[in-house]
Amino acid sequence: MKKFITNSAMFLVCAVITIIIVFWQADGKTDPFYLRFTTHKQSSLILGTSRAAQGILPDDMNKKLNRNDIYNYSFTLAHSPYGPTYLKGIKDKLDTETRNGIFVITVDPWSIASRTNTQNDSLNLREDDFSLGNVTFKNYHPNFEYLIKSYDAPFLNILRADSNEMILHKNGWLEVNVDMDSTNVATRSFEKMRSYKNDYLPHYYVSEYRYNYLSKTISYLKKHGDVYLVRLPVSPEMFEIENILLSDFDNQIKNLSRKHRIPFYNMTKMNEEFQYTDGNHLYKESGGEVSILIAEFILKSKH
Numbered sequence: 001m002k003k004f005i006t007n008s009a010m011f012l013v014c015a016v017i018t019i020i021i022v023f024w025q026a027d028g029k030t031d032p033f034y035l036r037f038t039t040h041k042q043s044s045l046i047l048g049t050s051r052a053a054q055g056i057l058p059d060d061m062n063k064k065l066n067r068n069d070i071y072n073y074s075f076t077l078a079h080s081p082y083g084p085t086y087l088k089g090i091k092d093k094l095d096t097e098t099r100n101g102i103f104v105i106t107v108d109p110w111s112i113a114s115r116t117n118t119q120n121d122s123l124n125l126r127e128d129d130f131s132l133g134n135v136t137f138k139n140y141h142p143n144f145e146y147l148i149k150s151y152d153a154p155f156l157n158i159l160r161a162d163s164n165e166m167i168l169h170k171n172g173w174l175e176v177n178v179d180m181d182s183t184n185v186a187t188r189s190f191e192k193m194r195s196y197k198n199d200y201l202p203h204y205y206v207s208e209y210r211y212n213y214l215s216k217t218i219s220y221l222k223k224h225g226d227v228y229l230v231r232l233p234v235s236p237e238m239f240e241i242e243n244i245l246l247s248d249f250d251n252q253i254k255n256l257s258r259k260h261r262i263p264f265y266n267m268t269k270m271n272e273e274f275q276y277t278d279g280n281h282l283y284k285e286s287g288g289e290v291s292i293l294i295a296e297f298i299l300k301s302k303h
Contacts, residue, residue, distance in 0.1 A: 022155050023142045028168040029161040031151060033075060033131055035168045038141035041095040042071040044225065046172070047086075047217075048106030050076040051232050055282035056104065057291045058171040064295035070102060072172030079130045081111050082214040084122075089132040090217065093139065094224060101225030104294060105218065106232055107253055109246040110200070112210040121207050175284055178277050189279035193237050196280075206246045218260045228301065229257055229264040230294055233271045235279035263301040265294065 028035050032053070044067065046056045052074035061070050073093055080086045094101075114121040127133050131150040137143065147155070167175045178184070221227045231253065234242070242249065250266055257264035267290065274286035282290060 019155060022158050023144055023147055026142055026147060026151075026158050027161075028170070029163065029166070030158055030168075031153075032166055032168055032174050033079070034143070034146060034151070035170060036073060036075075036093075036172055037131065037135060037138050037143045037146040039071070039170065039172075040139055042069065042073065042093055043095050043098040043100075044070045044102040045090065045094065045221075046070065046072040046074055046104045046106070047080075047090065048074040048232075049080055049108070049111055050074070050174070051108065051234070051281055052104075052106040053172075053174045054176050054277075054284070055232055055287040055290055056106070056294065057173050057284075057288050059173075060288050060291040061104075061295045064292050065102070065298060067102070070104075070171075072174075074106070074172070075130075075132065077110050079127055079132055081113070081127060082210050082217060083125055083127060084213060085125060085127045085133045087213060087217050087220065089138065091220070094221075096224070098224040101221075102298065103221040103225060103227045104230055104298075105214075105221070105227060106230045107214065108231060108234075109206060109242045109249045110204065112207055112214055113204040113245065114207040114210060115203050116205065121205075121209050176277060176281065177284075180275065180277070180283060185275075185277065188277060189235065189237070192278040192280050193241065196238065196241050201241060201245060204245065211252065215256055215259070218256065218262065222260065222262070226298075226302075227260070227262045228294075228298060229253055229262060230297075231264075231266045231268055232282070232290065233267045233274050235276050236271050238279050239268055239271055263297070265297045267293070 026034055046052055046058065053072060053076070056072060058070040058072050062068050073090065074080060114124065115126060116124045131146060134149050135146050137145050164177050169175060218227055231250070253264055274290065275283040276286070277283050
């Protein structure tokens with residue numbers, strides 16, 4: 001019995017050591033979110049869904065603004081719609097000593113929509129089931145809690161992750177490398193538009209609850225620096241779908257802008273000027289152009 005206990009203990013120790021070694025190898029190719037839970041607290045943030053995660057490049061903004069602290073803390077439509085979960089995640093990531101930060105809050109109708117038509121959608125927050133909702137510690141490397149709770153593949157896949165299709169950079173930008181041949185782009189765009197028309201549009205409803213939390217997010221960040229609302233460009237087809245979801249969206253954001261006395265940069269008038277990987281997300285080269293335009297807008301707003 002003693003030998004069995006000893007062997008079991010040795011096996012357990014070896015297993016734990018192996019897991020720790022594997023966890024130390026996790027990086028920007030592990031999944032599209034992990035690194036954002038491993039960095040230290042930040043002083044300037046880009047916020048939003050996957051459009052911002054892929055479409056705004058912190059390095060390009062930092063260079064234009066002569067800064068080095070802008071960090072992309074955007075996730076996806078499922079992970080980071082505006083609400084209590086995202087606001088708590090922002091508070092956990094932000095260095096609260098910050099007083100001169102820059103905060104780019106990207107907005108679109110989906111980011112303030114819920115997959116419910118009940119009056120109290122606070123009881124049905126989709127993001128609570130994902131990493132921002134179930135990971136307590138957001139600034140540790142390696143982040144064992146994230147990998148145990150939110151990494152949804154076998155741990156050994158961490159060692160095999162060598163695809164360059166998605167690379168999460170240390171500054172929070174998610175680089176996506178896909179074939180931009182016109183046929184492939186058209187196919188991806190068709191599937192994306194079909195999905196939004198058939199799977200999203202019939203089931204999502206604009207939420208006053210989320211809209212109010214967007215306002216609360218602005219109020220919180222204003223204590224730590226300058227806040228800018230930005231509506232990123234999308235394909236004309238996606239823009240039409242969003243107008244069906246909420247045709248009055250821009251006016252609602254303008255009202256928030258006036259209420260909080262912060263600038264609003266509506267980039268949808270330039271929808272046709274950029275490339276998109278799927279009609280919804282900016283291609284990385286266009287993302288660089290958009291990032292510089294946002295930085296220029298910030299500079300103009302300061303004068």
